[in-house]
Amino acid sequence: MALWDCLAVATSAVAQPEAYRDQATRDLVHLAREHRARARTAPDSLAYSARAEGHIYFFLERNDGGAPIPMRVDQVALDLHRSPGGEERQVVRGLRRRELLPVKDFLYYRDRLTAVMDGFGDQIRVGQGYDVRGVLHPLAEGGDAQYRYRIADSIRISGPDIAEPILVYRVRVEPRRDDIPAFVGSVFLEAATGALARMDFTFTPSSYVDRRNSAVHVRLDHSLWEGRHWLPHRQTIEVRREIPELDLPVATVIRATLRIYDYNFAPTVADDFFDRPRVSLVAYGEADSAEYQRGLMDGMAEEGLAPMGLAEVRAEARRIARERVASGLPGVRLYADRLSSVVRANRAEGVYVGGGASFAPHSATRLEWLAGYGFWSGMASTTLRARWSSTTTSANARVELGWNQLRGLPPRPFVADGVNTLHTLLLGYDYTDPYFASGVRAEVGTSSGAGDTRLAVRIEWEEYDSPGTPWDGGLGGDDFRHLRPAEDGRYSGVGVEIGKSWSGGPTWEITAALTATGSRWRGSGGVAVTGSVEGRTASRELSRRIHISAEVGTLGGEQPSQHHYFMGGRGTLPGHPYRAYGGRHFALLRGEATFALVPVWLSVRTVTGAGMVGGSVTSLIRDWNAAPTDGLLGYAGFGVATLHDAIRIDGHWGVPGGDFELVVSVDPRLGQLL
Incomplete structure (x- = not known):
């Protein structure tokens, strides 16, 4: 069963006495090494087959803490096989992908698409050795010379299929030296057997082979099967990259997630099955959609990317x-x-x-x-x-x-x-x-x-x-707009x-400030008081999206002219004179809906809104030619978007008494980076 799924209701953390913890840690790590060696060398080790499915997300992570910007989503479906002699093979049954913003085509390293079946070998590698290599496993022989270990806490796991609660220790692993490739993080070990139940770790900066890597984070969750076998259940491998010489407001992140399920402990395969390549791939788009349990976009919300x-x-x-060790940059x-x-x-x-x-x-x-x-x-x-x-x-x-x-x-x-x-x-x-x-x-x-x-x-x-x-x-001639x-x-x-903020998973979100x-x-x-409410909703595959926002504000007392509120034209009320209205109070309601017609290349949009500015200010009327709206003004229109909706062209009609205005803009998420 997937024991880690029920940790929220079946765990308890117990602080360990310092003197006991040192001896207990030493004994537990040695027990884990013995268990690991037996599992890898026993001639009659456990044989099984299993199915797995996962997603690989390529996105931009904003350094200001804002919402990430997804660029591409891939999905993989595969089968895992292990022989009684410990041979392993993985067969990828399906691969598909979707670009969400313009991005150069590239292929992922194979370990982004496959499972770590043995908790890594004695030498840990990520990205086929191009991201990380030469890192000694903390449970490999010789680990004592390179790492310090301490029991950080303990977890008791219970469930309907477990006769007695299982005690698992979290052992914190720290390198003795930071200037060599090394593991930094935790291993979770079953107290009775030393079996590996979970790994959650990153690396010292010296571990990174690719100079662009700022951080690599790995998490492997194992689950107990047949009461005694801890086998892969979930894994996440995340690689964060930046330009080494240049600190920009975003980083690229590749996050590969995988869930392993449907174990069979009496598998039947051909005699030469394990003589074939350890990993077999299919081409993108070859597999039928029936090969996948979940939709291509279904995991976006739970990963915080929708x-x-x-x-x-x-x-x-x-x-x-924030908890990661020093960057590799x-x-x-x-x-x-x-x-x-x-x-x-x-x-x-x-x-x-x-x-x-x-x-x-x-x-x-x-x-x-x-x-x-x-x-x-x-x-x-x-x-x-x-x-x-x-x-x-x-x-x-x-x-x-x-x-x-x-x-x-x-x-x-x-x-x-x-x-x-x-x-x-x-x-x-x-x-x-x-x-x-x-x-x-x-x-x-x-x-x-x-x-x-x-x-x-x-x-x-x-x-x-x-x-x-x-x-x-500039090149625009002599007809310049007067600056206020x-x-x-x-x-x-x-x-x-x-x-x-309130969220309904991948389909809706409301934020207020x-x-x-x-x-x-x-x-x-x-004094100044402003408030805003935004609502977003979308279909799971993101082919239909709606965004509605409402903003209000008021000023009191003495304020500089440039702190007052201005409306008209693009950004507020398109179809009306640009910034022709100003005052001490405002309200603005805006809405837009986008419908994809040809994925990537063409979407249609509808836009509408209404707003007003009140509270006359003499200096604004005299120096800025900006007076209150004297009532509600609005606009309505439609447009198109292309390149994954990154570029937008909208036509607006101002009402009442406004004009037609054509507005070319970019996705606001990208606009913040410009």
């Missing part, structure tokens, strides 16, 4: 990432938090070129530095950021010092920075009304154990400066944000 993924799964993934690297930190164009700075560096002295702490120069403004800018994340809880903190940082207007980003750069250079139309900020900002946050509730406290103290004469370069004049002055504020900020501007106090 658009409506489980918040607790994502939180657990971030916790595991260099401690100091070139750094950019998005593409526009390297190059961008706008009418305040002209063409801007920048870059930076990062330093990660510890897995929980990192420093980030960015700097650049705007050739039109003649101004240099810089940002120094320190981040800390607890390795044992969800607590985190950030402190940021900035000088001449570029800022935009609320209530929401109107266009991705990279897209705005193209508009500015090619069409002469800058969608930003930028200003500069210099000062300090800090944030302390935490989330619930399940990850579905979060709390953050922020403070800021900054000096605002308006840009000078707007840049009129930001106010100069000193701003300080303290804010609190609370967020909550409320933020309240008390501020001071030019000697007078002010």
